[in-house]
Amino acid sequence: MFEKISNQLKKAEKIVFVTGAGISQESGIPTFRGKDGLWRKYDPMKLATIDAFYEDPKLVWEWYEERRKNILAANPNPGHTAIAELEKYKQVSVLTQNIDGLHQRAGSTRVYELHGSIITIKCTVCDFKDKIVSSFSQLPPLCKCGNMLRPDVVWFGESLPQDVWKSAIEQASSCDVMVVVGTSLAVSPANLLPVYAKQNGATMIEVNIEQTPMSSSMDISLRSSAASTLPVLVSTISE
Structure with missing residues (x-):
């Protein structure tokens, strides 16, 4: 073979x-769905969506920060x-x-x-996009334009x-x-x-x-x- x-x-x-x-x-790097997956008590389908982000942006950001730390350590x-x-x-x-x-x-x-990439962020409103260089002082982080930043990843339901x-x-x-x-x-x-x-x-x-x-x-x-x-x-x- x-x-x-x-x-x-x-x-x-x-x-x-x-x-x-x-x-x-x-x-x-743990998978979403495996038995050892991250944040097992949460449904990824309910975290990795734009609706979940606007409903509780701090929770979603905490989840992605945890994933990012795992990824950068790998x-x-x-x-x-x-x-x-x-x-x-x-x-x-x-x-x-x-x-x-x-x-x-x-x-x-x-x-x-x-x-997309968990290493980059983008603004929810303007065209700003950049790499994450360090931890954020607050979650969710805010763009210079005053609107929320989000992970530059494709969430369920997005193109x-x-x-x-x-x-x-x-x-x-x-x-x-x-x-x-x-x-x-x-x-x-x-x-x-x-x-x-x-x-x-x-x-x-x-x-x-x-x-x-x-x-x-x-x-x-x-x-x-x-x-x-x-x-x-x-x-x-x-x-």
């Missing part, structure tokens, strides 16, 4: 990775590093549902953050950033191989990305410790972790 995947990767000119919470979990794992390493040999793009910035910290240069989504479609539609890592792609519209890749005749590879709804439509599906599998695959290309 590894040899078959290795051959596909060697032949490919452009490889696109679609990544989700599974690869970040291997860096010690490090990229060998899965992230292998994807970045592959750029030495192939044209590689990463379309990620994760908001943690670990792909960039690992060295990947073409990363499209479909759901993806259209420029990022357009670029993601272009990347998916032009790749030779798509590797779906650590995500069931249950969330729309990210679940359309494999469709665009397939229309281009791309080879579809899944790396996930669990079977997913996408598994049956993949050309190759590996039941293993990104941190253990991706470094081995990349090493075969560099030989």
Whole structure:
């Protein structure tokens, strides 16, 4: 199986990775929904929405500050590093549902953050946007214009950033191989990305410790972790 995947990767000119919470979990970042998920007594669907934010902005900010501290304390794992390493040999793009910035910290240069970034903030009214550089003296933090700042993430019910989504479609539609890592792609519209890749005749590879709804439509599906599998695959290309 590894040899078959290795051959596909060697032949490919452009490889696109679609990544989700599974690869970040291997860096010690808790998932929303897992039994060890953050703030288990709260329903993420009721925290990660614009309505929840306006109903109790301090609570939502406390939740995101907790998540941000966990993320900043984490490090990229060998899965992230292998994807970045592959750029030495192939044209590689990463379309990620994760908001943690670990792909960039690992060295990947073409990363499209479909759901935004927990490292940046934006104003709820004006066009202000910036990276978070330290803890806030008050929650919710306020913009210079006097309105509330919010995490620059895509909440349930919100549209993806259209420029990022357009670029993601272009990347998916032009790749030779798509590797779906650590995500069931249950969330729309990210679940359309494999469709665009397939229309281009791309080879579809899944790396996930669990079977997913996408598994049956993949050309190759590996039941293993990104941190253990991706470094081995990349090493075969560099030989």
